[in-house]
Amino acid sequence: MSAKNLSAKSGSAKNLPAKKLSMQTTSTQQQLIIIGNGMVGHHLVEQLVENGALERYQVTVFGEERHRAYDRVHLSEYFSGRDADALALCEEDYYALSNVELRSGEAVIEIDRAAKEVITDQGRYPYDRLVLATGSYPFVPPIPGNDREGCLVYRTLDDLDAIRAVAETATTGVIVGGGLLGLEAANALRGLNLDTAVIEFAPRLMPMQVDNEGGELLREKIEALGVQVLTECATQRIEDGEASRHRMVFQDEKILETDLIVFSAGIRPRDQLARDCGLEIGERGGIVVDNQCLTSDPAILAIGEVALWNQSIFGLVAPGYQMAKAAFSTLVGGDTRFAGADMSTKLKLLGVDVGSIGDAHGNQNPGARMFRYLDPIKQEYRKLVVSSDGKKLLGAMLVGNNGVYDTLLQYYSNGIELPAEPASLILPQSGAAPTLGPGALPETAMICSCHNVSKADICATIDGGAEDLAGVKIATKASTGCGGCTALLKSVVDYELEARGVDVDKSICEHFAHTRQGLYDIVRVEGIKTFTDLIEKHGNPDTHRLGCDICKPAVGSILASCFNEPITDAAHIPLQDTNDTFMANMQKNGTYSVVPRVAGGEITPDKLITLGEVAKKYSLYSKVTGGQRIDLFGARLEDLPDIWSELIAAGFETGHAYGKSLRTVKSCVGSTWCRYGVQDSVGMAIWLENRYKGLRSPHKIKFGVSGCTRECAEAQSKDIGIIATENGWNLFVCGNGGMRPRHAELFATDLDDEQLYRTIDRFLMFYVRTADRLQRTSVWRENLDGGLAYLKEVILDDSLGINAELERQMQTVVDTYQCEWAEAISDPEKLKRFRSFVNDDRPDPSIIMTSERGQLRPA
């Protein structure tokens, strides 16, 4: 069960069914009492409310705690900012508006099965049906001194208030119990800034979920966070301490002093009410229930951690929810049954990934074989438990990295046959992690767990008429929750559409039945030089052949990459986005920002002064960019030509900050000034920026050049990263910052200057040729069949035999460079574009500025 599902609150009255129910009992209504207002009890109420069961039942809920139901899974967040209201599972008025009576703070003390009444200290309440959702309580080991003041448990919000109160005057805290809940509690104590120790009786942490290797790794990672871990520690007694309030004495008379002790040594079902009224109870506790969640008294049901199903207690919230659904079905005469639950879990405890699937220890399947992978440097541990024939995954264990959890879970829960080398699933990959192809997934495979959408649901939607991804998303809600399944959903939808003979349309837009790469090839092969020509010859005749805001800029970019004619020429100007049209970046109020080129980030004092003077004269807001340039904001359309005349006169040229083209080459000062530098990174940056400036490409391109391995230019976050070595330059490619950061990959080492630029020539031109529109090099690389190895074959080994052509093409672009602004201001016809209004010289009066920190900004 993911955090998202848990934190989604029940709606207030606005979202409820319109039907208004009377609080008065009507003759046909039965009395339903639910004891327990925890997560599972609340889930049952939601089922009743959302499915219209309140016509049949008058529902009363008893909660012992004073708070309405809250998210116990994220309890530790109570100390990191989420208060009781934020943790609550519903709005405050949800119960009242739903006509469900919630009696918080009223504990049930007895059930009178003969009279069919529950008894509290405030009265007797009759029931027709009764649901026990009393949950569990923390087990406190029978250690002398366990009831001392400051010895607490970790289960409820009141427990947490008590912990917080004690922590105010404490500096150290100890958690007794190194399981899942114990580590959660340890996280909470860290949140209270206590020096924290975890004591575990077993030889390792999380003994239920991980084995010795995994436990050892977990210990190292948790100790690295400053949490002390003591295993094989049995506390004998707790007594007065000397330096701290308590002294814990262990089996070997070793001692540990602390101010606060929290017991988290497991949970026990709260079955006392059921015992007292004679319901059948399991040997080790828990109310025995059947598939319908019925107890030995058919009027009474039990759900959640108090219920014992098939000799098992389920201490996770997801099975509890499934029981709530089964109980609801039983109450309304449906046929949903509880059929047990998979206890596979994926957790992040103290920031450490822990995953456990099926028979993770491999001790429930005789003959099972195991694969283990341990990386002591990255601190990752993965284990597979496979059937004796090596074909089925029986269990898995992950510590330190849950990256392959989803894939493994699909293998496990769908019984998919393992690859010939099962170990490949847990070995580190040079490229992206292996995922299951959509064809290999069975119909039952869960694709979107937020909205419970299986592959079969998706197939049914497609068979029902959904034509594309968007249609499937609307029909199933898949991928509209956490969004984690987006890529998987798309691959399943594409696969299923293709399987049905539907051509998955890869056309760039309705005007061309071609991809960007297809259009690029047509333009080059046929030498087509204008958009009009291209759409006349290759456009879709069922349109007006005007193009659109998708194909026009894409074709504009292709034409510029191939022929490098000025984008402001009459034939090209209608293709350009407003930024390219006016060679400046439009801001939210319709004004533009101006960024002159400052190659390599090197600028003379005189040029700096010019920038200041121009900014002052035209009232421009000034800001230094991340690419080592200066951005001047708030320029009015009609001022752009004057601004550029002054900048050009001072020796500036356009910076292409508006274009899908080379932006900047960022550099550190390198060997010229820096005592560590081994090459002249600034000189190389300036040279490269001047070489590739003006190159139009599928998306923007950024470079970085660092003068030594300290990497001060952050070159590995750029499309092209260059790092100096003693012997030359190392070239990295396809990095990215921004929304989806990606480290650039090492492409070639110790290149000399000429090898460096020739390699970049080929790389960039191959990208320009083959990438999709608006596809950065990082995404292009991830989608490239064959990955980095293929790219190296093409660029370094010339496997396609196109390198000479790529270099020639780049040389053409370099040779035909001209500053677009210098070209435009020399042409009065082009300058006519830079008028706010063709019949009035005054500026747009609706652009209003205000002053902030000594500069202007949009009001």
Added chain:
Amino acid sequence: MTAAALKNEMDTTGFNHTKTWQKICTKADLVAFSGVAAWFETASGPAQVAIFYLPVDPNAATLPGRATELYALDHFDPFSKANVIARGIVGDIKGAAVVASPIYKQHFRLADGQCLEDESVTLRTWPIAFKGDAVWIEG
């Protein structure tokens, strides 16, 4: 001629907030397959208008419904609340000529101003036509 001058001229010729054809600019001010902005007087006061010029080649085979060459819409973009519509890319989507807002990229039909992404949003449109080389608009 500026908008203010335009208004004075109209005031002296008995202009009293009724719809009237006005000369707004010349063909030379327009940009083929793109837009320009201009001021003019409407019945409810001065307005910024985006004028789009999509020349029709009488010899080219075109689909029905693309006979119009000139379109006049609000220059004001209701999504970004900036006067920028004339600076958008024009094109055709699902059979209708449109302009895409340069800021948040919503599409507006040139013929009636309807936003394709949001049914409830429509830009105002005005009749506009060539008279020789002059461009006239009614508002």
